[in-house]
Structures are given as C-alpha cells and as structure tokens.
Amino acid sequence: MTDKVQEKVVLRKERLLARDALAEAERIEKSLSIADHGEAAFRAETPFSVVSGFLPIRSEADIRPLLSSLRQTGARITLPVILDKQTIVFRELVPGAELVSMGFGTYGPGPEAAVLDPDLMLVPLAAFDATGQRIGYGGGYYDRAIDRLHRKGLKPRLIGIAFDCQEVASVPAEPHDVRLHAVLTESGLRRFNT
Numbered sequence: 518m519t520d521k522v523q524e525k526v527v528l529r530k531e532r533l534l535a536r537d538a539l540a541e542a543e544r545i546e547k548s549l550s551i552a553d554h555g556e557a558a559f560r561a562e563t564p565f566s567v568v569s570g571f572l573p574i575r576s577e578a579d580i581r582p583l584l585s586s587l588r589q590t591g592a593r594i595t596l597p598v599i600l601d602k603q604t605i606v607f608r609e610l611v612p613g614a615e616l617v618s619m620g621f622g623t624y625g626p627g628p629e630a631a632v633l634d635p636d637l638m639l640v641p642l643a644a645f646d647a648t649g650q651r652i653g654y655g656g657g658y659y660d661r662a663i664d665r666l667h668r669k670g671l672k673p674r675l676i677g678i679a680f681d682c683q684e685v686a687s688v689p690a691e692p693h694d695v696r697l698h699a700v701l702t703e704s705g706l707r708r709f710n711t
Contacts, residue, residue: 521689525652528685532644532652535682537576544576547680547703552582555676558706559587559637565674568592569607569635574622577641578678584610584639595633597658598625605658606632634666638673640697645677649696649709650688663695674698676706 539547559565570584571577584594595607599619608630610616616624640659644652653659666673677700684702688694699708 521691524689526655528688529643529652529655532683532685533576536680539576539680539682544680545579548573548579549582550703551578551678551701552580552586554703554705555580555583555701556586558701559590564590565592565635565637567595567607567633567635568637568639569595569597569673570610570639571597571641571678572616572624578680580639580678587637592637593633595635596625597623597662599623599658603658603661605662607635607662609633634669634671635673636671638663638675639701640675640677642677642679642683644683644685644688645679645697645700646685646688647709648688649677649698649700650690650694651677651697651700652685652688657693660693660695664693676701 565587568587570580573579588594594610596610597605598608599605608626610626614626614630617627619625640651642651642653663675675695675697677697679700679702681702681704697709699706
C-alpha cells in the first residue's frame with residue numbers, strides 16, 4: 518500500500534468517525550441546511566437535465582429534499598446502481614417506482630429503469646479539502662464512473678455532499694483522482710477553481 522493510499526485510509530476513518538458522532542437530530546438539521554443552500558445555488562444556474570443523487574446510508578447527509586426540489590425544476594433524477602465489483606450506472610428514479618436492494622445497505626431503481634448520463638453529479642464522500650480533492654469510500658466506483666463519462670465526451674458538474682466536519686487540511690491526491698467543482702455542506706456551496 519502506498520503512502521498516499523495509507524494516508525487516505527486514515528483520513529477516511531477519522532472523518533467518518535466525526536460524521537458518525539453527529540447526533541441524529543443534528544444530522545437532520547444539517548441535511549436540511551444542505552438542501553436549502555443547494556436549492557438557492559442551483560436556482561441561479563442553468564437548469565440541469567439529469568441529476569445523479571443518492572439515498573443516505575449510515576450517517577450520510579440526507580439530500581432527498583434537494584433531489585425533490587431539482588425534480589420540480591424539470592431535472593430527471595438518477596441513483597447509482599452497482600452492476601458489478603467495478604461499475605456503477607445511474608438509473609432513473611421515478612415517483613412511485615419500487616426500489617430494490619443494491620447491497621451495502623443501499624437501494625436503487627430496478628433493471629427496468631432507464632440508465633441515464635448525469636450532467637450534475639451529487640457525490641457522497643468521506644472527506645474533502647479546500648482545493649476540491651475528495652476521499653470516497655475506497656471502492657473507486659465514482660472515479661471509474663466519472664472517467665467513463667469523460668471518455669464519452671461528457672463533463673458532468675461534480676458537487677461533493679458532506680458535512681463541514683468532513684473537511685481535512687489536505688487530501689493526498691493520486692493521478693486518477695478527479696477534483697470536485699464544488700462541495701455542498703450545511704455552510705453553503707463552496708466552489709473550487711477546476
């Protein structure tokens with residue numbers, strides 16, 4: 518294991534423990550602030566046609582109110598679906614559709630749902646820094662999905678979703694890491710020069 522990988526493991530564990538330490542009521546309040554800030558920020562931008570979000574697992578921020586708001590602007594909402602040990606795709610989440618277990622405590626649209634390429638990706642993460650680097654959960658699913666979209670000539674806007682307590686001084690970036698365009702926390706949307 519390289520020094521950078523080992524450092525990421527340590528930072529991931531520390532920041533996830535900090536996130537886990539937030540009381541449930543505090544996470545709910547912070548999640549609602551994230552949704553409010555996101556609605557205000559995205560209202561000022563060109564409408565997005567396809568947005569990938571996620572349903573919260575463990576102590577993640579709950580962005581369902583933000584996804585609902587984006588749907589009301591006309592965006593099609595997708596959720597990540599794990600196809601195999603290497604690949605996620607983004608299946609459309611339509612109101613009333615049944616969600617199926619995807620493993621790892623996650624749920625998503627079933628195989629009958631349309632697979633769409635997002636132009637806005639709301640990305641879960643374990644840690645982030647002030648330059649837009651992120652540490653995911655260690656599986657590399659989002660890195661590979663973003664790379665696949667880039668190879669198709671697509672450049673989705675990448676917005677990390679986190680709580681302020683997940684910020685670190687510096688993420689040890691590796692060549693395959695893709696910087697975020699912004700991160701959305703309970704304090705607001707912070708844009709990076711990417």
